[in-house]
Amino acid sequence: MLVNIFGSSPVQPLEKHIDLGHRAAAELTGFFEAVIAQDWDAAGQIRDTIERLEREAESLKKEIRVHLPKSLFMPVPREDLLELLAVQDRIPDLALAVANVVLIRRMQIPEHLVRHFTDFVARAISATAQALKSVRELDELFASGFRGAEAKLVEDMIEDIERIDAETAIRQQQLMTDLVEIESSLDPVHAVFLYRVIDQVTDIAYMAGRVGHRLDVLLAR
Secondary structure: OHHHHHHHOOOHHHHHHHHHHHHHHHHHHHHHHHHHOOOHHHHHHHHHHHHHHHHHHHHHHHHHHHHOOOOOOOOOOHHHHHHHHHHHHHHHHHHHHHHHHHHHOOOOOOHHHHHHHHHHHHHHHHHHHHHHHHHOOHHHHHHHOOOHHHHHHHHHHHHHHHHHHHHHHHHHHHHHHHHHHHHHHOOHHHHHHHHHHHHHHHHHHHHHHHHHHHHHHHHHO
């Protein structure tokens, strides 16, 4: 099936893959709403959804690697598309890692952190949404030979991803500051895992930024 898809569009499976990744990351909104409410049944169900999306993305990644032709008449090397795929694949991996550690440890988000934490997660997810929007332009980029107005449109989208990534990092620092203020009142192990979760959510936005970087590499060919 993928061979036929590649025959008509060498990048359509990549677009489907980033869609799965974004959907996995976006599930973290409802997941953390359930965590904050201490609704572990709902959190578990959402975690299962994230795992399903991650597995679909992993399966599709393997299919793309196997079936992406080695000799396509394309304006970019095959290796560049595989690099883009590898970066995209980290997004659902990280979303599942976050959900797993929070659910297994039944982690509570301290009330002092809730507002900044939910804003922080939302901003990271918006980075993956922008990455999805950018990758969806690949078909048009191929048709235009990575030149002209379409290339300029994608360049602007890449700048938006980078801006959102930077804004997520700023929110991370604010959240870290908030956490330091109450760290002494928390169980030390719980505090360590909170820092870990914050880092992993930041990495989701960072990987979205790396998607933008890989697209920038394609434009520079």
